[in-house]
Amino acid sequence: MPHVQLAAIDYAVMLVYFAMVLAVGLWVRRAVRTSDDFFLSGRSLPAWVSGLAFLSANLGAQEVIGMGASGAKYGIATSHFYWVGAIPAMVFVGIFMMPFYYGSRARSVPEYLKLRFDEKTRGFNAISFAAMTVFSSGVSLYAMGKLLNLLLGWSFSASVLAAAAIVLAYTFAGGLTSAIYNEVLQFFLIALGFVPLAWLGMRDVGGWAGLEARLAEHATASGYAATAWTSSWQHMGDAAANPLGVEWFGLVMGLGFVLSFGYWCTDFLVVQRAMAADSMTAARRTPLIAAFPKMLFPGLVIIPGMIALVVQGSAGAGGVGLIPAKVDPATGAALLDAAGKVVLDYDLATPMMLAHYFPAGMLGLGLTALMASFMSGMAGNVTAFNTVWTYDIYHAYLKRDATDAHLLSVGRVTTVVGILVSVAAAYLAASFNNIMDFLQLVFAFVNAPLFATFALGMFWGRTTGHGAFWGLLSGTLGAAAHHGLSLAAGNVPGIKGGFLGPVLSYPSEMAQTFWTAIVAWVTCCAVTVLVSLVTRPRPAEELRGLVYGFTARPDDRAAHWYQRPAWLAVLVLGCTLALNLVFR
């Protein structure tokens, strides 16, 4: 694939953005005096800032590149990751769970687990979460390095190290505040960088009707019904009838319930942004405010991927539309799957759209927006990692008598270590065709059982620490066992599953991942309930502020009706339902 040539104006756009990102880090540095300022942003942010950061911290590699790739691969059904797999869980965390996170004054999700359950449950979650965040951060870095190498011919190592150095500079200086402010900046940059791409692309293909007509040809040529790429629900009755390879029950239970609630309700990476809000009402509004732009993001990230499949372009030999074939680095020939068909490099769908539609100047803007998405995802992971490491591992187990100044220093050192480990992880993260599939798998192992622990812990006072710990452990092992015993069509036993002997087979990796999550959740739930019933629960008075039945409901009557979380939630859910119906 020939490299895209950049003009001086493109480099100028990148330089302005990177200078501003570093300036923000230096600007907020003088405000960081205590560990609370560094790790929790002093609990001082207005809801719109924490809301956009809540959204932006999730805008890592899996969002812009991964969703564009999935848009091309699976069509508008990818919107299930938003309208089924994100918005309902964001509403739930805002309305029902934030009162416990924010109200308990816990500084992290693992610390809430300690307050609600016990030390061992906190330790288990802190260690698995810390490992997951640096890995996710490494995936973001890897994806960025690979992309810049393929697209622009930049050195993989130089791209990875330069991005890591910039993220390190601003998170080291200003901690969470700096990361959050940059995330808000990145949100606007990503939105303003991708709106013109979607607009130009849609205009070129003749609007939605034109896109539907072109994708109908692709769908029928691929052996599906004509509307398989342009309707999100019509073909969900049978896993073989839609390109996702998932049936509605696996989708709703696996993605819409277990994975989605597991991620949005328990992942400290996003919850940390809401915990930095300046009041309980602001903390509860944080995910609800984030939900509005989130529900519109399919238009910015999925639709360009779909357009890339049908535009006449320069995909080269074996490619489709603008999407080139995956190339064997050793021979330079296009890779073929088990059926002898060319494997497309879907991760290049969005970047190729940028190169196709954007002239000099706009190309710099689009590429900067892409880099911003990688960096916001990475910074989000690093700030969550250093908080959990410092408070929940170092302070809890290694140095209980640490002073606040000492914890602040440890936080800064941990930021450096987190970035270094992410760089190492970037070099390890290279064996999946689609980055998102891999991240979903990691979430299935770690987050899916966790949501069962939280749901039971927050809403059933009888849940005990022993129940939570053994439930979590069994859920994670259950996920590993299911993954080891199952395999998606076309894969060979190994990291993609089946390493214990493939007993179950699925039509797609996604279906396998969703069912892994369901197994993890059910296992964790069952074991937690059984162990809790035979162990001694804590008295009700110790659970005040931690469990739904023993905690006063938050009072929002002082706020205007449109600021009350309950009304915002109704509005968010109504809009999401409408979008599902429009694109059904």
Place this chain on the structure above:
Amino acid sequence: MSGAAMFDVRKPIGALFTALGTLLLGYGLLTLGAPGTTPTGIAIVPIWGGVMLAFGLLMLWLSRRHGG
């Protein structure tokens, strides 16, 4: 007051988009009609530069209005 509350994030947002908008609007106007600047038939660079400049100025104005 905590440190973070002293800052208004609208200021850096405004500064970034005013700078980027000015850059793209200026470049777009200077290269108007040059080959390769309108691959879709629309002069997207100056148009979008203008949109970003307007957004940046709006953010700076909001920041000033709120005493930032």
